[in-house]
Amino acid sequence: MRQPIVAGNWKMHGTRSEAAALASAVRDGLTGTTRAEVVFCPPFTALQTVGQAIQGSPVQLGAQDVHWDERGAHTGEISAAMLRDLGCRYVIVGHSERRAAAYDTDESVQRKAAAVLEAGLRPIVCVGETWEQREQELTETVVRTQVEQGLRDLGPGLRETVIAYEPVWAIGTGKTATAEQAQAVHGLIRKVIAGMAGSGVADDMRIQYGGSVKPSNAAELFGRPDVDGGLIGGASLDASAFVSIVRAAT
Numbered sequence: 001m002r003q004p005i006v007a008g009n010w011k012m013h014g015t016r017s018e019a020a021a022l023a024s025a026v027r028d029g030l031t032g033t034t035r036a037e038v039v040f041c042p043p044f045t046a047l048q049t050v051g052q053a054i055q056g057s058p059v060q061l062g063a064q065d066v067h068w069d070e071r072g073a074h075t076g077e078i079s080a081a082m083l084r085d086l087g088c089r090y091v092i093v094g095h096s097e098r099r100a101a102a103y104d105t106d107e108s109v110q111r112k113a114a115a116v117l118e119a120g121l122r123p124i125v126c127v128g129e130t131w132e133q134r135e136q137e138l139t140e141t142v143v144r145t146q147v148e149q150g151l152r153d154l155g156p157g158l159r160e161t162v163i164a165y166e167p168v169w170a171i172g173t174g175k176t177a178t179a180e181q182a183q184a185v186h187g188l189i190r191k192v193i194a195g196m197a198g199s200g201v202a203d204d205m206r207i208q209y210g211g212s213v214k215p216s217n218a219a220e221l222f223g224r225p226d227v228d229g230g231l232i233g234g235a236s237l238d239a240s241a242f243v244s245i246v247r248a249a250t
Contacts, residue, residue, distance in 0.1 A: 004222065004229035004249035005162060005206050007039035007062060007124060008236025009092060010046075019046035023053035025239035030059070036229055036249040039090050039124075040236075044078060051087040062090035062124070065098055068111035070119075080119035091116045092231070093123045094150060096168045106149035113150065117157035124162045124208070124231065125150055127189070131169035143185055147192045158197050163189055163207045164231040170211025172233060179220045179227075182209045186226035215241050218248035 014022065019042045030038060041062040042050045051061045063086075067077035083091060093116065094109035104112075113123040127146040129139045143165070151158060165185050170176050177185075186207045194202035209221050210231035221227055229249045235241040 002204065002206050002228050004036040005039065005208060006036050006229045006246045006249050007041055007090065007092075007164075007208065007231050008242055009064060009095070009210075009231055009233050010040070010042045010236060011064070011097075011233060012043055013237055014042060014046055016046050016049040019043075020049050020053045022237065022239055023050045023059075026242055027054055027057050027059055029239060029243035030246060034246050034250045036246055038246055041090070041092055047083070047086045047088065060089040061087050062092065063088050064092050064095070065102075066091045066093065066112050066116060068108070068115040070115070080115045080121055084119050084121055088121060090122050090124055090162070092164075093125050094146075095126045096128055096166060096171060106146055109146075109150040110152055110154075113161065114154060114157075117154060117160065122160050122162060124164050126164045126166050126210070126231070128166040128168050128171075128211075134167070134169065139185065140188060143188060144192050147189055148196065151193075151196070158193070159201050159204055161205065163193075163205065164210050165189060165207060166210035166231060172212070174212055176212040176214075176217055176221075177209070179217075179224050182221055182227055183224035186224065190226055213245060215244035215248070218245040222249045 039060045039062045041064050063083045066080050070079050070081050093112045098104045116123040129142040133142050190202045206228040208229050208231045209227050213230045213232050214235050
């Protein structure tokens with residue numbers, strides 16, 4: 001049975017002191033309450049601080065992006081080896097905000113995911129359609145392409161990869177896919193993975209939902225058979241709300 005995974009994407013929020021306080025509050029609030037795997041993904045500047053705050057707890061550390069090269073003349077970038085050195089276990093790859101603002105493509109997402117796996121870490125690969133694409137009934141085409149192109153040629157590492165379905169129209173907008181809509185796309189993703197790597201890998205792979213998840217809708221979303229937790233944005237900055245969401249994944 002797949003272990004749920006709930007990751008908090010803190011985006012560009014939090015000084016080191018604020019990050020330490022948030023991490024500690026969530027860590028303490030989760031004591032003995034969940035079987036879900038929990039991941040904090042703070043800004044790069046707070047990775048070491050948050051890593052120290054969660055040391056000795058079951059909470060994992062994750063980063064929000066990565067470059068595919070291990071080293072080189074890439075000003076402003078950070079490699080998977082550097083993230084591993086900071087204690088990261090997970091790395092978000094291909095978030096829609098990176099696709100839009102930093103020009104991530106399916107090709108660069110694949111290269112980043114491969115680099116993360118090569119470093120012994122686990123990628124959380126984000127996929128999802130815009131509202132215009134959904135209205136044009138292109139959701140299946142867009143998501144299928146992102147999965148097939150972004151996760152191709154990952155070999156055995158594919159089983160260690162997490163997919164986060166995040167409809168772009170639901171991120172930071174207050175709109176949320178219904179549980180039925182989320183399940184439909186998660187089921188599609190699992191079928192695509194089965195076609196790529198077989199039903200065994202597809203059955204083992206964890207697929208998160210992300211997009212305006214909050215305590216009031218988390219249990220209904222996570223209760224669907226192909227929804228294995230969530231990638232949480234805004235609500236992950238509220239310790240009480242995030243703890244409630246994690247509890248909903250048990």
